[in-house]
Amino acid sequence: MNNQRVMYMLRDAREGIMRNLGAATSAALLIFVAMAFCGILLLVRLGVGDLMHYLESQVTMKVYLDPSVDTEAVAKILQNNSYVKTAEVETKEQMLERLSFFFTGREHLLLSFQESDIPDAIRLELTDKSQMGLFAEQLGGMKEIIKVVYPQKFAETILKWSEQINQYGILLLALFVILAFGMVFIAMSLALYQRRREIRVRMLIGAKPAQVRGQFLFEGWLIGLIGSLLAAIVVYFFFTGLLVPLQLQFPFALQFSMNGVYFTMVAVVVAGSLVGLAASYVSTRKLIDHA
Amino acid sequence: MIRLQDVSKLYGQRAILQNLQFHLGAGEFAFLQGRSGSGKSTLLKLLYRDIEDFSGQIEISGAPIRQIPKYELRRQMGIIFQSFELLERKTVMENVALAGEVMGKTWEQIKPEASRLLERVGLKGLKDCFPKQLSGGEQQRVAIVRALLNRPSLLLADEPTGNLDNETALDVMRLLKELHEEEQTAMLIVTHSDTLIEQFPAKTWVMENGQVREHE
Numbered sequence: 060m061n062n063q064r065v066m067y068m069l070r071d072a073r074e075g076i077m078r079n080l081g082a083a084t085s086a087a088l089l090i091f092v093a094m095a096f097c098g099i100l101l102l103v104r105l106g107v108g109d110l111m112h113y114l115e116s117q118v119t120m121k122v123y124l125d126p127s128v129d130t131e132a133v134a135k136i137l138q139n140n141s142y143v144k145t146a147e148v149e150t151k152e153q154m155l156e157r158l159s160f161f162f163t164g165r166e167h168l169l170l171s172f173q174e175s176d177i178p179d180a181i182r183l184e185l186t187d188k189s190q191m192g193l194f195a196e197q198l199g200g201m202k203e204i205i206k207v208v209y210p211q212k213f214a215e216t217i218l219k220w221s222e223q224i225n226q227y228g229i230l231l232l233a234l235f236v237i238l239a240f241g242m243v244f245i246a247m248s249l250a251l252y253q254r255r256r257e258i259r260v261r262m263l264i265g266a267k268p269a270q271v272r273g274q275f276l277f278e279g280w281l282i283g284l285i286g287s288l289l290a291a292i293v294v295y296f297f298f299t300g301l302l303v304p305l306q307l308q309f310p311f312a313l314q315f316s317m318n319g320v321y322f323t324m325v326a327v328v329v330a331g332s333l334v335g336l337a338a339s340y341v342s343t344r345k346l347i348d349h350a
Numbered sequence: 351m352i353r354l355q356d357v358s359k360l361y362g363q364r365a366i367l368q369n370l371q372f373h374l375g376a377g378e379f380a381f382l383q384g385r386s387g388s389g390k391s392t393l394l395k396l397l398y399r400d401i402e403d404f405s406g407q408i409e410i411s412g413a414p415i416r417q418i419p420k421y422e423l424r425r426q427m428g429i430i431f432q433s434f435e436l437l438e439r440k441t442v443m444e445n446v447a448l449a450g451e452v453m454g455k456t457w458e459q460i461k462p463e464a465s466r467l468l469e470r471v472g473l474k475g476l477k478d479c480f481p482k483q484l485s486g487g488e489q490q491r492v493a494i495v496r497a498l499l500n501r502p503s504l505l506l507a508d509e510p511t512g513n514l515d516n517e518t519a520l521d522v523m524r525l526l527k528e529l530h531e532e533e534q535t536a537m538l539i540v541t542h543s544d545t546l547i548e549q550f551p552a553k554t555w556v557m558e559n560g561q562v563r564e565h566e
Binding site: 260 | 398400420421422424425429435436437439448449452453457496497500
């Protein structure tokens with residue numbers, strides 16, 4: 060395909076889109092919204108994967124023992140309980156090391172903890188997290204156990220929200236994609252209606268239905284491409300404007316990479332183009348059927 | 351070139367064509383004359399398969415047209431319409447080139463032949479104009495060039511002068527006659543005009559009551 064031919068196709072597509080500018084713009088706009096939303100969700104998901112993992116590890120039970128009790132022995136006993144998946148001893152030093160990143164720049168506060176009399180603890184991961192309350196109550200009744208801390212409500216809440224955002228986000232995304240698909244479908248159906256004379260002339264001079272359809276598929280793809288390119292730009296600015304500063308503030312929780320951003324942008328463009336192409340394909344199906 | 355055997359076409363209960371027998375040889379020039387509603391356009395539409403529901407047999411170059419893919423059949427012929435059927439948003443050159451494009455030809459292949467034919471019909475200087483900027487006669491010339499671009503073996507013209515004044519109609523007809531002699535393309539011209547037939551003597555088929563007979 061030479062340059063002249065490409066220019067001709069582009070001019071044809073521009074003419075087609077300009078004839079139907081309102082519908083084409085709405086379609087591109089919906090694809091833009093859907094794909095920007097999709098890209099941001101994907102990007103955030105990629106970046107906070109480690110945070111989720113960290114929070115999941117936090118939904119455990121912590122048992123503080125009387126300093127006179129052999130922590131290792133109790134941990135072994137608890138490990139044999141059917142409710143317990145894992146039982147790990149956490150010494151005061153291990154706990155302070157784990158918390159050290161919270162005290163960056165405020166090391167004097169950490170020192171005060173080191174000097175305090177914090178007992179060893181056993182960190183328990185349960186086989187069934189829904190039984191956590193019941194199991195904690197039983198443990199709390201034992202005289203060797205000073206305190207049972209379960210579960211870290213904050214982590215649990217965050218995880219619950221995260222799951223809901225995932226669920227509703229996917230639903231919302233599906234809704235946007237369906238709307239975008241429908242809008243491209245309408246735009247292309249309108250284009251077919253407005254250009255039925257042109258289609259007829261092309262057919263009468265010997266065009267294959269696939270050739271005529273190709274032009275409309277190209278237009279649908281172009282609408283999708285325009286919408287999704289804008290969405291990819293928004294994803295990029297969302298990353299540089301919001302996520303990068305957040306990552307600088309919370310480096311232990313957020314880990315975004317440039318590769319992830321590029322991957323997301325490419326995925327957005329590919330998905331948006333496919334939505335445009337698919338909607339156009341469906342709307343021109345009748346053209347083939349009646350040709 | 352074209353052979354119709356026992357071709358009938360009904361619109362509801364009304365028979366537009368009845369057991370029609372018709373023949374047009376290769377390189378032949380013929381008129382198909384008849385009153386409005388006599389079935390002339392229907393016959394033409396059967397030939398380029400715009401109407402597909404008929405009984406009987408139609409052959410083009412010895413092959414039944416039902417067995418030829420529609421686009422393949424139309425590529426063997428050029429079609430000219432009373433209303434020109436040019437695309438308003440395309441220039442004269444682009445309208446002409448459309449016929450080559452659908453055949454998969456490149457612009458380099460299309461341009462020389464399109465330019466030659468446009469020059470031949472006196473439109474060389476108007477190749478960048480849009481149809482609206484042209485007179486009716488000029489538009490019909492563009493349609494003729496488009497129909498002849500791929501050097502078809504058959505040209506079908508449905509009332510090609512129907513929308514033109516007498517003088518322009520004679521000009522267009524003269525051009526078609528000359529092009530027939532130069533290109534050796536078989537031409538079937540549908541018209542209801544006696545004047546044209548008198549001015550350009552040629553084999554004439556007359557349609558009446560769903561039948562066609564050769565004019566004596």
